Amino acid sequence: MKQSKNTTSRRAFVKKIAASAAVLTTAGPAILTGKNEIQQFGLSRSPRFSANDQIQIALIGAGGMGVEDTKTALLVPGVQLVAVCDLYSGRLDDAKGRWGKDLFTTKDYREILGRSDIDAVIVATPDHWHMPISVEALNKGKGVYCEKPMVHNVSEGPAVVQAQQKSGKTFQVGSQGLSSLGNEKAKELYESGAIGQLIYAEGFWARNSPVGAWQYAIPKDASAETVDWDRYISNTNKRTFDPLRFFRWRNYRDYGTGVSGDLFVHLFSSLHFITSSMGPNKVMATGGLRYWKDGREVPDVLLGMFDYPEAKAHPAFNLSLRVNFVDGTSGSTYLRMVGSEGAMDVTWDDVFLRKNLTSDPMDAFMAEKGNEFDKALGERKRMLPPNEAHYKVEEGYKGAHFDHFTHFMSGIRSGSPVVEDAVFGYRAAAPALLCNDSYFEEKTVRWDPVGMKRM
Numbered sequence: 001m002k003q004s005k006n007t008t009s010r011r012a013f014v015k016k017i018a019a020s021a022a023v024l025t026t027a028g029p030a031i032l033t034g035k036n037e038i039q040q041f042g043l044s045r046s047p048r049f050s051a052n053d054q055i056q057i058a059l060i061g062a063g064g065m066g067v068e069d070t071k072t073a074l075l076v077p078g079v080q081l082v083a084v085c086d087l088y089s090g091r092l093d094d095a096k097g098r099w100g101k102d103l104f105t106t107k108d109y110r111e112i113l114g115r116s117d118i119d120a121v122i123v124a125t126p127d128h129w130h131m132p133i134s135v136e137a138l139n140k141g142k143g144v145y146c147e148k149p150m151v152h153n154v155s156e157g158p159a160v161v162q163a164q165q166k167s168g169k170t171f172q173v174g175s176q177g178l179s180s181l182g183n184e185k186a187k188e189l190y191e192s193g194a195i196g197q198l199i200y201a202e203g204f205w206a207r208n209s210p211v212g213a214w215q216y217a218i219p220k221d222a223s224a225e226t227v228d229w230d231r232y233i234s235n236t237n238k239r240t241f242d243p244l245r246f247f248r249w250r251n252y253r254d255y256g257t258g259v260s261g262d263l264f265v266h267l268f269s270s271l272h273f274i275t276s277s278m279g280p281n282k283v284m285a286t287g288g289l290r291y292w293k294d295g296r297e298v299p300d301v302l303l304g305m306f307d308y309p310e311a312k313a314h315p316a317f318n319l320s321l322r323v324n325f326v327d328g329t330s331g332s333t334y335l336r337m338v339g340s341e342g343a344m345d346v347t348w349d350d351v352f353l354r355k356n357l358t359s360d361p362m363d364a365f366m367a368e369k370g371n372e373f374d375k376a377l378g379e380r381k382r383m384l385p386p387n388e389a390h391y392k393v394e395e396g397y398k399g400a401h402f403d404h405f406t407h408f409m410s411g412i413r414s415g416s417p418v419v420e421d422a423v424f425g426y427r428a429a430a431p432a433l434l435c436n437d438s439y440f441e442e443k444t445v446r447w448d449p450v451g452m453k454r455m
């Protein structure tokens with residue numbers, strides 16, 4: 001990239017940041033911290049939504065995430081839970097304990113979809129039920145909040161996209177991170193040229209515990225009496241009742257989508273949101289089952305590499321993603337975007353921006369002065385711009401999950417577009433699912449991110 005363009009983009013960046021800081025910060029002026037100065041900015045959101053009509057929702061899949069989704073949905077003003085569906089009696093008992101004994105519960109999601117008093121459903125089942133339930137719900141005129149990944153197999157995407165378009169109903173996928181202040185700030189910084197030209201991005205997910213590696217507890221009363229096993233496997237391979245396949249479904253390919261469908265998909269969603277990208281055209285994966293050899297069918301270490309072709313929204317760049325479930329350092333997760341002028345570490349709650357100080361000063365006047373002094377005195381030290389800025393959410397921020405549900409409920413109320421509709425959700429899920437295809441087929445997989453087709 002030419003120097004003059006760099007200088008222009010840096011100026012544009014500084015201008016935009018000054019403007020955006022005025023809108024988004026409430027933490028007062030930047031705090032400069034000395035030599036290695038880090039500028040600190042607060043991120044906050046002013047209330048944009050109000051409760052108009054009551055929205056009646058139902059939960060389908062009342063496990064860990066379904067309960068969290070519902071608790072969060074109920075924080076949005078004017079939302080009421082009227083029914084819960086799950087295939088395990090223990091979950092239905094829990095739901096009544098949590099939300100009231102009069103709550104309607106069932107093991108058949110069709111009983112929920114058939115009710116005219118339900119405006120929207122949360123689909124938080126294992127992945128193999130996302131597509132059939134979402135499509136049926138949309139066809140019945142319900143709004144749908146579908147957990148990620150939107151589909152279990154890349155071939156299922158068009159059915160959801162078409163059902164959303166045909167029904168005109170609100171459909172949102174549950175990669176809540178992209179509704180966060182952190183992701184929004186990263187998008188704004190990226191678009192204002194904060195890191196220059198995007199060259200490379202990387203993401204990582206490290207865990208090191210049985211629960212982190214999906215070895216969940218099996219309830220003592222798990223049996224063919226308490227679990228509707230036949231319904232659970234009715235859209236996949238027939239097998240006899242197996243509690244591991246029900247309660248640890250992520251480990252098995254009939255129901256789950258491995259670490260890439262479970263975790264990479266969050267990173268794709270954030271990256272695509274920040275860069276307005278439609279996705280990669282080349283997917284390569286390798287990895288292995290290194291440690292958690294408990295009968296699972298999916299790797300516990302996965303490395304994915306993705307080529308993003310040049311697009312209207314961004315230059316060509318490379319992405320590398322990793323998941324390691326046997327990581328002695330544990331607990332670290334990040335998404336880093338590296339450009340020609342700096343890099344950003346992006347989370348849902350903050351953005352760490354590092355600028356490259358070896359590039360020319362932003363101020364042309366100072367540069368010219370420097371040249372004059374150079375001539376007269378030899379080399380003169382420069383006034384450097386801040387090399388690091390840390391944008392962090394204000395205390396009390398309700399978080400990405402709440403923001404995501406607020407977007408969803410606004411869509412239901414007013415028909416306004418949601419941030420992660422079926423097309424977006426498909427474009428985020430597809431490279432994650434193709435990563436599995438690449439791993440299991442042991443080959444590079446090609447994808448058309450515009451036409452949304454495996455090549």
Ligand SMILES: NC(=O)c1ccc[n+]([C@@H]2O[C@H](COP(=O)([O-])OP(=O)(O)OC[C@H]3O[C@@H](n4cnc5c(N)ncnc54)[C@H](O)[C@@H]3O)[C@@H](O)[C@H]2O)c1
Binds near residue numbers: 061066124125175247
């Ligand atoms: N957005 C996030 O951060 C996030 C986090 C965790 C999980 N998730 C997603 O949420 C979904 C659920 O994950 P989880 O961790 O809650 O799993 P879980 O096993 O705790 O819960 C799944 C529940 O679905 C029920 N179920 C299975 N098939 C059903 C069917 N046909 N009809 C009704 N209920 C059915 C099960 O009985 C179980 O209670 C997954 O798609 C997962 O990828 C998203």
